[in-house]
Amino acid sequence: MLLILGILSVFAVSRMSTGFAATRAFHDQLLSQVQFARKAAVAQGRGVFVRIDATQSRLCYSAAGACSGADAVAAPSGEAPFRVAVPSGVTATAVTFQFDALGRYRTAAGGATSAPLVLTVAGDGVLQFTVEHETGYVRP
Numbered sequence: 674m675l676l677i678l679g680i681l682s683v684f685a686v687s688r689m690s691t692g693f694a695a696t697r698a699f700h701d702q703l704l705s706q707v708q709f710a711r712k713a714a715v716a717q718g719r720g721v722f723v724r725i726d727a728t729q730s731r732l733c734y735s736a737a738g739a740c741s742g743a744d745a746v747a748a749p750s751g752e753a754p755f756r757v758a759v760p761s762g763v764t765a766t767a768v769t770f771q772f773d774a775l776g777r778y779r780t781a782a783g784g785a786t787s788a789p790l791v792l793t794v795a796g797d798g799v800l801q802f803t804v805e806h807e808t809g810y811v812r813p
Contacts, residue, residue, distance in 0.1 A: 692762060692796055692797030692798075693796075693797040693798050695760045695761075695762065695763055695797070696760075696763050696794060696795070696796030696797050696798050696800060697798070697800065698760075699757070699759060699760055699763050699765070699794055699796070700794040700800040700802070702757045703725075703730055703757055703765060703792065703794060703802075704802050704811065704813060706723070706730055706732065706755060706757050707723055707792070707802075707804065707811050708811045709732070709748075709749070709755065710722075710723050710732050710746070710755075710772055711772045711776045711809050711811060713732070713746055713772075714771075714772035714773060714774060714776055715772075715774065715775065715776040717774075718774045719734065720734065720771045720772065720773050720774065720779070720783070721733075721746055721771060721772050722734065722735060722736050722769060722770070722781065723768075723769070723770055723771070723772075724736075724740065724769045725765055725767055725768050725769070725792070726767050727759065727764070727767060728758065728759055729756055729757065729758050729759060730756070730757045730759070730765065731745075731754045731755065731756050731757075732745075732746035732748075732754055732755040732756075733745060733746060733754055734746060736769055736771070736781040736782070740754050741753075741754065760796070762797070763794060763795070763796035764794070764795050764796070765792065765793070765794050765795075766791075766792045766793050766794075768790070768792070769781040770790060770804070771783065772809050773809075775809075776808070776809045777807065777808065777809045778790060778804045778805065778806055778807075778808075778809040785806075786806040787806065788806055789803050789804060789805050789806050790803065790804040790806070791803050792804070
């Protein structure tokens, strides 16, 4: 019994490292943000762009530009633009894409896509989620 408890505690402690927690937290925040972008596009009847780079992910109404003022999509809390910072030691797939007014996943230029988009968050572990190409459904 003690041996089993010892083995389980070693596994549990390794999973509780701050690096894994930061990776998981960012993954969950990014997933929520992308789901929100799709819902906002449908609710407002206009395209919403997701811009992910090395330092942050932002929601905007255009593929380029300042992403401020009228171009910024407000977060549920009111902050504009809806921004999620990439923590130190964590990376994410750098990409710009959009959801159209019907909630469909499209390229930054507005073109139809032929395959789902897999977004990867890497740090102390690798986590992914998928944006389906026809429906725009975002699934963990």
